[in-house]
Amino acid sequence: MPRKTTTSSFGTTKREGHDASKFYSRNLYQPGVTEAPTECAEEQEIPPAVHENWFDRIYCTSSEQMAIPDNSVALAFTSPPYNNGKEYDQDMSLEDYLALIRRVAREVYRVLVPGGRYVINIANLGRKPYIPLHAHFYQLHMDVGFLPMGEIIWKKAKGANSSCAWGSWRSAKSPRLRDIHEYLLVLAKEQASRPDRGVSDMSGEEFMEATLSIWEIPPESARKVGHPAPFPVALAARVIKLLSYVDDVVLDPFAGSGSTCVAAAQLGRHFVGFEISEEYCALARKRISSFELASSKLASSKA
Ligand SMILES: C[S@@+](CC[C@H](N)C(=O)[O-])C[C@H]1O[C@@H](n2cnc3c(N)ncnc32)[C@H](O)[C@@H]1O
Numbered sequence: 001m002p003r004k005t006t007t008s009s010f011g012t013t014k015r016e017g018h019d020a021s022k023f024y025s026r027n028l029y030q031p032g033v034t035e036a037p038t039e040c041a042e043e044q045e046i047p048p049a050v051h052e053n054w055f056d057r058i059y060c061t062s063s064e065q066m067a068i069p070d071n072s073v074a075l076a077f078t079s080p081p082y083n084n085g086k087e088y089d090q091d092m093s094l095e096d097y098l099a100l101i102r103r104v105a106r107e108v109y110r111v112l113v114p115g116g117r118y119v120i121n122i123a124n125l126g127r128k129p130y131i132p133l134h135a136h137f138y139q140l141h142m143d144v145g146f147l148p149m150g151e152i153i154w155k156k157a158k159g160a161n162s163s164c165a166w167g168s169w170r171s172a173k174s175p176r177l178r179d180i181h182e183y184l185l186v187l188a189k190e191q192a193s194r195p196d197r198g199v200s201d202m203s204g205e206e207f208m209e210a211t212l213s214i215w216e217i218p219p220e221s222a223r224k225v226g227h228p229a230p231f232p233v234a235l236a237a238r239v240i241k242l243l244s245y246v247d248d249v250v251l252d253p254f255a256g257s258g259s260t261c262v263a264a265a266q267l268g269r270h271f272v273g274f275e276i277s278e279e280y281c282a283l284a285r286k287r288i289s290s291f292e293l294a295s296s297k298l299a300s301s302k303a
Pocket of ligand 1: 061062063064078079080081082088227229230231232253254255256257258259260274275276277280
């Protein structure tokens with residue numbers, strides 16, 4: 001008899017006989033379970049001091065309060081924790097989880113320049129019931145004041161992957177959809193257009209590809225990077241090239257292994273990342289400095 005799989009921190013590929021009971025027992029799936037309110041960003045009176053050189057840094061603190069000046073970041077790109085059982089996830093109710101995302105959204109709104117963009121990579125969760133996180137995210141961010149600018153479908157696989165979560169095989173009784181995509185929600189602060197002009201660095205071909213609403217980019221290997229849910233640097237690079245100028249500051253409020261910051265550094269932008277896990281802060285810093293070391297070696301070999 002095939003062994004049952006369970007959902008692991010680094011993902012599950014095969015799903016025959018998959019035991020999802022642990023996943024569905026999480027507070028996300030228990031209506032009305034909320035934690036006692038914790039001290040939230042709005043209630044704290046003293047904002048963190050802003051360092052003189054506040055960018056080109058990974059901060060090992062929560063992005064609910066960021067030591068960044070108002071109106072100073074051109075683009076934020078992130079993939080938030082999904083609260084679905086990765087090792088860094090807390091077991092929050094949907095309400096508590098969305099309250100965290102809202103606190104971070106307010107901070108991102110504060111630090112963005114007018115016309116600055118916030119792009120959020122998000123997937124929907126579960127099947128019993130299905131939680132359309134992207135719908136919650138739209139509502140929440142529009143309530144904060146963001147303007148929705150469009151939506152990119154990130155197609156992560158061609159189709160024929162190893163997932164066998166059929167639901168009811170060849171029967172209309174209860175077939176399950178097998179997601180091969182995630183969303184990138186594109187939001188803007190106050191206005192759709194950047195009021196300033198800067199240097200853009202896209203070829204015509206890159207611009208044509210990036211302005212289509214479906215992006216086909218292979219996923220990143222969690223094991224290779226050493227983080228349970230990294231997105232590919234190539235995904236961040238496409239967002240950064242499309243939506244920011246050279247020398248802009250790019251923020252990732254849930255930086256993980258630092259993929260956004262690596263892409264920003266590679267593309268001549270400044271970066272700033274927030275991440276609560278010390279392990280992932282160290283990993284992000286290591287990935288950024290390996291890139292910086294490689295590029296300084298390249299520069300000195302050319303000199
Ligand atoms: C989906 S992962 C981001 C992965 C990242 N895009 C990458 O390529 O590695 C979300 C990250 O958010 C971090 N996190 C969770 N709550 C946070 C908070 N309040 N502030 C900052 N980071 C947080 C988690 O530790 C996790 O590493």
